Amino acid sequence: MPTQILMPQLSPTMEEGKLAKWHVKEGDEVRSGDVLVEIETDKATMEVEAPDDGTIDKLLVAEGTEHVPVNYPIALLLTEDAGASSFETWPAAAPQDEDLRPHPEEAQSDRGEGALEPEQVMSKIAEQIRRNGRDDHASRVFASPLARRLARELGLELGMLNGSGPHGRIVKSDIERAAREAIRPAEPVEAEVMEAELAPPRQELVKRREPHEARGLSDAQVLALYEPGSYEIVPHDTMRRFIAERLTLSKRTIPHFYLAIDCTLDASLAARARLNGMAPQEGPRTFKLSLNDFIIKAMAMALQTVPAANATWTEQGLLRHRASDIAVAVALEGGGLHTPVIRDAEIKSLSEISNEMRDLAARARSKRLAPHEYQGGSTTISNLGMYGIDRFDAVINPPQASILAVGRAEKRPVVRDDALKIATMMSVTLSVDHRVIDGALGAELLAAFKAYIEDPVTMLV
Secondary structure: OOEEEEOOOOOOOOOEEEEEEEOOOOOOEEOOOOEEEEEEOOOOEEEEEOOOOEEEEEEOOOOOOOOEEOOOEEEEEEOOOOOOOOHHHOOOOOOOOHHHOOOHHHOOOOOOOOOOOHHHHHHHHHHHHHHHOOHHHHOOOOEOHHHHHHHHHHOOOHHHOOOOOHHHOEOHHHHHHHHHOOOOOOOOHHHHHHOOOOOHHHHHHHHHHHHHHOOOOOHHHHHOOOOOOOOOOOOOOHHHHHHHHHHHHHHHHOOEEEEEEEEEOHHHHHHHHHHHHHOOOOOOOOOOOOHHHHHHHHHHHHHHHOHHHOEEEEOOEEEEOOOOOEEEOEEOOOOOEEOOEEOOHHHOOHHHHHHHHHHHHHHHHOOOOOHHHOOOOOEEEEEOHHHOOOOOOOOOOOOOOEEEEEEEEEEEEEEEOOEEEEEEEEEEEEEEEOOOOOHHHHHHHHHHHHHHHHOHHHHHO
């Protein structure tokens, strides 16, 4: 029976890939280690090598086919001990998979009449593997000659590794991955984590393998680290679970990077004092501006100045927002937060923003916001200045592409016109989604924000 070449798992998180280019054609003779195909993942394009010597019997997936799942058969390899191909004799019976059919313009035109589709091949391969699965096979270690040689050179025990090649065969990429992750034929990771004292090399091993496992400790493992009676369990409420899910999703799926800048606030503080002094003391038009109102307005204007940064990532394309809808993080008593949204903040006056924000914050703290009042938004502002925080990095609130972390306003010595002076300064850090906002674009957005907050008159025209 021919050996099946499977779509390899090129990274721990890979679930599917694109078959970018074949380096062989049907009938070609190959040797172990020869490059067969280029596979394109979300991170890179990588070459896949032949697991053994033989002849390419069939190419089952055409070049350019996308969304090919890991372990899906992409080709058949006839090895010296495999005998004649049984491809043409397998009966046709398999479910259809629309996503894996080659694009019409790339479909193979030389497939003979009555030949099987790739989906049918996969079904029959799986059937024959199940039929041929005997106990004597379970005790053997299947590995390509190249993989065996590399394992000997690196001191790795093949029996402790999982193969990603045909029939679970260990191939070169498995050896390289094992070497990178420092896999050893020892007790499981769970047991290593639970050891009270780890030697330095073992500590490094755990640190490297935890991300590969892509999961945290179980409740039982966590509780085992603490003495019974030394803690109490406070059940998660719905909001805490939601926040945990959203922030975990954000850090796992959004490529964050950070830009920071210092802003001079003296002009904004002076404008705030003057406007508050002019405000009516009572009536519907009364207001009391805060520095946060100026920050909201400055960010809204900055997004209009740099419209390419006012966007959201979707798989089909970027959503370019016309309005600047600014979400503001509001801490709740007892923990948790809400992010009510000021819609169309770029066209609202400072007094309108102030009064609307005061109303939204009050209803957020009492958990009386309607969904449309906290969903969506172009970006978020998280201000911890009132807690004495100088600067921090915030986590992006999906599906937004940025968040502005605001530190406290404080007097600092600065150099102006070659002289040392005192100015009121504020540090801000912009976290951005690198899929949407590149470094230069993020710098433009932060520079625009700085220009508006340092010269508030420009926000009024």
